[in-house]
Amino acid sequence: MDSSIEEAGPRAGGADETEPVVPAGPRASGAALPAQAGPVPSMGGAAGGPEPDAAAGGPVASGAVEADAGTGAGEAHAAISEAAPVPAAARAATGEAESGAVEEASGVGGDGAPVAGRVAVAPSSLSPSRAGDFMQCPLLYRFRVIDRLPEKPSEAATRGTLVHAVLERLFDAPAGERTVPRAKALIPGQWDRLRESRPEVSELFADDPEGERLARWLAEAERLVERWFSLEDPTRLEPAERELFVEAELESGLRLRGIIDRVDVAPTGEVRIVDYKTGKAPRAEYADGALFQMKFYALVVWRLKRVVPRRLQLVYLGSGDVLTYDPDLADLERVERKLHALWEAISQATRTGVWRPRPTKLCGWCDHQAHCPEFGGTPPPYPLPVVESGPGVG
Numbered sequence: 001m002d003s004s005i006e007e008a009g010p011r012a013g014g015a016d017e018t019e020p021v022v023p024a025g026p027r028a029s030g031a032a033l034p035a036q037a038g039p040v041p042s043m044g045g046a047a048g049g050p051e052p053d054a055a056a057g058g059p060v061a062s063g064a065v066e067a068d069a070g071t072g073a074g075e076a077h078a079a080i081s082e083a084a085p086v087p088a089a090a091r092a093a094t095g096e097a098e099s100g101a102v103e104e105a106s107g108v109g110g111d112g113a114p115v116a117g118r119v120a121v122a123p124s125s126l127s128p129s130r131a132g133d134f135m136q137c138p139l140l141y142r143f144r145v146i147d148r149l150p151e152k153p154s155e156a157a158t159r160g161t162l163v164h165a166v167l168e169r170l171f172d173a174p175a176g177e178r179t180v181p182r183a184k185a186l187i188p189g190q191w192d193r194l195r196e197s198r199p200e201v202s203e204l205f206a207d208d209p210e211g212e213r214l215a216r217w218l219a220e221a222e223r224l225v226e227r228w229f230s231l232e233d234p235t236r237l238e239p240a241e242r243e244l245f246v247e248a249e250l251e252s253g254l255r256l257r258g259i260i261d262r263v264d265v266a267p268t269g270e271v272r273i274v275d276y277k278t279g280k281a282p283r284a285e286y287a288d289g290a291l292f293q294m295k296f297y298a299l300v301v302w303r304l305k306r307v308v309p310r311r312l313q314l315v316y317l318g319s320g321d322v323l324t325y326d327p328d329l330a331d332l333e334r335v336e337r338k339l340h341a342l343w344e345a346i347s348q349a350t351r352t353g354v355w356r357p358r359p360t361k362l363c364g365w366c367d368h369q370a371h372c373p374e375f376g377g378t379p380p381p382y383p384l385p386v387v388e389s390g391p392g393v394g
Contacts, residue, residue: 120146120383122350125247125255126343128293134346136362139379141346142355143368147380151367155217158194158201160278163224163317164261165190167276168242170234178234183225187218224278224317231315231322240265248303250336254343256300258293270310273297277314281321290314291325296339299332308332353386355379 123130123145134141143149166186170178195202205214241263249255262274273294282290294312302308314323349355357374369375 122384123346125257126339126346127256127258128296129258131296131339131342132292134342136360137358138345138349139355139357139372140366140368142349142379143371146350146355146382146384149368149371149380153198153201153204155204156278158204159217159221159224162187162190162194162221163278164243164276165194166221166225167228168261171237171239171242175235175238180226180229183229184222187221187225191218227317227320228276228315230320231317237264239263246297246300246304248300250303250340252340252343254340256296256303256339258297258300260297266310271301271307272311272313273301273309274313274315277316278318279316280319281314281316281323287323290323292335294325295327295331295335298327299335299339302329302332350384351387353382353384 130141130145133144144151166183169186169190170183173182205211205217208214239262241260244260244263245257246260247255247257260273261276264272264274266272275294275297291312291314294314298309298312308327308329310326312325312327316323357372359374363369363372363374366372369377371377371379373379
């Protein structure tokens, strides 16, 4: 890539996306990130403050949400944009499912009844998606991580997976061949591969015998891919990593894990973490929330390689905006403290079995209303041992 990490290119207005999406599954997990004893050198600009390039009109699901296990463990606060429920199958493709949540497979069936021979165990790691789930609604976290209740795929989430796969695969081509026509030509093949690896996504268009809705869906994927070329120039980029799985254990024993869409490393060693979003950029007041995931990844990179990424960059294909942030070590230390508080709340809810629902406008997207007390439902029997409340326990 260039000798400097520069701003993304021109921004263009664009289409709306009604649901958040998740990235494509992992493919590479190399070790191209430089190891360093401290923060990377400054590249100029105002470190520590977001730049005002996120447009108004953020995703429907954006907003400040509060984490609270409801067990007296205290509260962890964070603003999370694009926090609406996302299908479990799509999340599984990211590799971000919490390890150890259920041995061998789900502990419950589609009707919420326990499955014989399957033993649920307490969660042992945290990803940005799961952190967002708990802060949005502790009961949603339980349904996804502890109970592993099934969820249906959505068109928006699946389109996001498809677009991510296309942008990843485009970098397989030589720089001069990374063109809009080539990127669009990748879409049919990547759609076929997605259906092969996740047959359930074919159900999205089961009631579309003429293929008209599928054609419109694929055309929207093409528009999102094409818009990316107005924001970044792939002929000038040589990513160090794509779909990079990262995992680090903090001194407390908490394991953090996730998948980074793209890592760029300048010849001088500066690191940029890039994430693609197929929805719209959040409104200015929610910009900090949109960066939560990126700061999470930056913390993991710091703990793994002792490198503070020079830049965090969110590329919003739905609206044609780019949000950047230049973190410093103090930022990452604050994120680490927040994650420890959040994990303590999760751990206490795990021990006590108290997972309170948090009703919001996002409930309309949730697949678990049949099991949610807020909608007259009953959660599955709690599959983990419960520690009764008492002195020292909320």
